[in-house]
Amino acid sequence: MNLRTATKHGVPVPQELARGKLAARSVAPAGGLELATRAEKVAAVAAEHAAAVDRDSRFPAEAIAAMRAARLLGIAVPREFGGEGASIADVADVCYALGRSCASTAIIYAMHQTKVACIARHGKTTAWHQRLLRRLGSEQLLLASSTTEGKAGGDVRNSSVPIERHEARITLERQATVISYGEAADGVVTTARRSPDAASGDQVLVVFLKPDYTLERLNGWDALGMRGTCSGGFRLAASGRGEQILPVGYDKIHAQTMMPVAHLLWSSAWAGIAAAAVERARAFVRKAAHRADSTMPPGATHLTRAGASLRVLRSVIADALRRFELATDEAALESVDFQAGMNLVKVNASELAVSTVTSALQACGLSGYRNDSEFSIGRHLRDILSSPIMISNDRILANVGMASVLSGVPSSLRD
Numbered sequence: 001m002n003l004r005t006a007t008k009h010g011v012p013v014p015q016e017l018a019r020g021k022l023a024a025r026s027v028a029p030a031g032g033l034e035l036a037t038r039a040e041k042v043a044a045v046a047a048e049h050a051a052a053v054d055r056d057s058r059f060p061a062e063a064i065a066a067m068r069a070a071r072l073l074g075i076a077v078p079r080e081f082g083g084e085g086a087s088i089a090d091v092a093d094v095c096y097a098l099g100r101s102c103a104s105t106a107i108i109y110a111m112h113q114t115k116v117a118c119i120a121r122h123g124k125t126t127a128w129h130q131r132l133l134r135r136l137g138s139e140q141l142l143l144a145s146s147t148t149e150g151k152a153g154g155d156v157r158n159s160s161v162p163i164e165r166h167e168a169r170i171t172l173e174r175q176a177t178v179i180s181y182g183e184a185a186d187g188v189v190t191t192a193r194r195s196p197d198a199a200s201g202d203q204v205l206v207v208f209l210k211p212d213y214t215l216e217r218l219n220g221w222d223a224l225g226m227r228g229t230c231s232g233g234f235r236l237a238a239s240g241r242g243e244q245i246l247p248v249g250y251d252k253i254h255a256q257t258m259m260p261v262a263h264l265l266w267s268s269a270w271a272g273i274a275a276a277a278v279e280r281a282r283a284f285v286r287k288a289a290h291r292a293d294s295t296m297p298p299g300a301t302h303l304t305r306a307g308a309s310l311r312v313l314r315s316v317i318a319d320a321l322r323r324f325e326l327a328t329d330e331a332a333l334e335s336v337d338f339q340a341g342m343n344l345v346k347v348n349a350s351e352l353a354v355s356t357v358t359s360a361l362q363a364c365g366l367s368g369y370r371n372d373s374e375f376s377i378g379r380h381l382r383d384i385l386s387s388p389i390m391i392s393n394d395r396i397l398a399n400v401g402m403a404s405v406l407s408g409v410p411s412s413l414r415d
């Protein structure tokens, strides 16, 4: 079965975000299969267990095991460190494929790959991180993220707890409000204040591997959606060596990699959820039309609306992926326009994804609203409602406010 043409209900839905790129660039270390085929295999496993993962609010262990077997966790490790050198567009396509099957699996993959991207871009000159990059590929390690602490919510650019130094060693102890799949991960990549006397915005990014830390559970994860992310709260007590801190300040890492890559990959996972909802709505409308002697049911206009917003969603992400690939130097990555665009892609993608899924629900009517129907949109709707709050859109819009004042309006449609 070809990833670009396959459907669940005989109705074609686009299979890639950045059409053609994934297949063209991928290399195939896992049994000679190209990346698209490997992603499709993992997506099939994720789909099989998605309902149970959601029902039991449990880690999607089968999908992550399949990911390891297909060697998908290390695809973005640069070739010089034994990886496949996959681009962010390639990774985005995997997130999209996974999102169509199991939202939790997709967002876990997106979070992990965001951490890999930070290490690959900003740690490739330091021996400790070079060794880690090799291990990410060879051992298929899974990395979690800790940025949210205490009562600070999604204020990623400020940390309260500092790194403490004891000669060559470092320690960190924080109340992490949320660490998705913290207990299942092989390491945690965390922001922290640079030192006890540093300002809250003077941050570093540091990698702790499992033997370096303990997690004491502070709360569980019984959430509306994204239930398989197991995003509990923990007291994180970590110790390691100073060289585990990335050699570049977090302000640069955030602007150049963490924020844009997180927003692109999260958006791709959400687009996958939206595409899956559209698939269900199409199948519902087709079945209803078939039963009514090819007369379209009244809900068909909602399907058209869902399809229309999915098109816009996909093109918003594809355009942002192209812009990210074109921004090859620090000046371009840190420009006001690029930063605003990468922040806003998250806001736009989450809003479009929610409206796509809502339209799909309306197209299916009661069959979409029921949990016990083959056309249920319940899980998609609950999962996608995490998107506007996963770093609040309000917070992002407030942060981009000044850039909106500084940026001019483009003089051409092709800018």
Ligand SMILES: Cc1cc2nc3c(=O)[nH]c(=O)nc-3n(C[C@H](O)[C@H](O)[C@H](O)COP(=O)(O)OP(=O)(O)OC[C@H]3O[C@@H](n4cnc5c(N)ncnc54)[C@H](O)[C@@H]3O)c2cc1C
Pocket (backbone or CB within 6 Å): 111, 144, 145, 146, 147, 148, 149, 152, 153, 154, 155, 178, 179, 180, 181, 226, 229, 231, 386, 389, 390, 391, 392, 393, 394, 395, 396, 398, 399
């Ligand atoms: C599925 C999922 C997985 C996650 N996984 C992780 C993880 O692995 N690691 C991690 O560290 N974090 C994780 N997070 C947390 C995430 O990164 C954010 O920190 C969190 O979603 C923000 O929580 P909040 O809404 O309580 O906080 P806030 O961002 O403080 O928002 C609280 C309220 O204030 C409003 N608000 C905030 N700022 C402004 C503003 N400037 N103007 C107007 N209104 C504003 C918001 O709209 C919201 O209503 C995850 C979140 C989700 C949903």
